[in-house]
Amino acid sequence: MTEQIEIREIKKNDAIGLSKLFPHWKGNLAEKKTKKTLKSKREKRFFAVSNNQLIGHIKSVLGTGRHKHLAELFSLIVAPEKRGKGIGRKLIERALKEMPAQIKIVVFQVQADNKPAIELYRKIGFEQYGFLEKGSMVDGKLVDNILMKKEIN
């Protein structure tokens, strides 16, 4: 039987599932982030859900003021055992579909050595617009980021 995967917005009781996707988040960080998102008008989180388990996540944040036509995507992840089944693609597509009409450009930063993520974003129509040397700190080391964008609406 094919696995049923639903993409849905965050709910109040998702903090435990969220912390399982991001095990390096310490203490009650997942709970704090869940509460913050649920209160926010600018931030959304989407989960991929299978058999009541949260197996994937993406966050979108809308810009304000002079940047109110921009949105940024963050924290895309699919549980390791569920990768390669189109779930990452579904999460990005849902986040894009839910962008309000004022959003014209969606941006995203990805580590320059993260081939799976770069390929996935390219397939969805994102293109590189910049390169941020030393853009991320990973295990105490600075690594380069590729800056990607897609025009929408």
Ligand SMILES: CC(C)(COP(=O)(O)OP(=O)(O)OC[C@H]1O[C@@H](n2cnc3c(N)ncnc32)[C@H](O)[C@@H]1OP(=O)(O)O)[C@@H](O)C(=O)NCCC(=O)NCCS
């Ligand atoms: C990046 C990530 C989210 C991709 O999720 P996924 O569900 O496995 O991706 P999908 O199955 O939707 O893949 C869609 C496309 O992405 C590309 N892709 C995905 N994994 C790939 C890999 N390991 N190597 C090369 N291309 C890959 C392919 O082009 C694929 O298209 P195809 O199915 O037609 O070949 C997942 O690998 C992940 O969670 N990685 C760890 C966290 C991470 O790096 N997040 C990125 C943000 S910093």
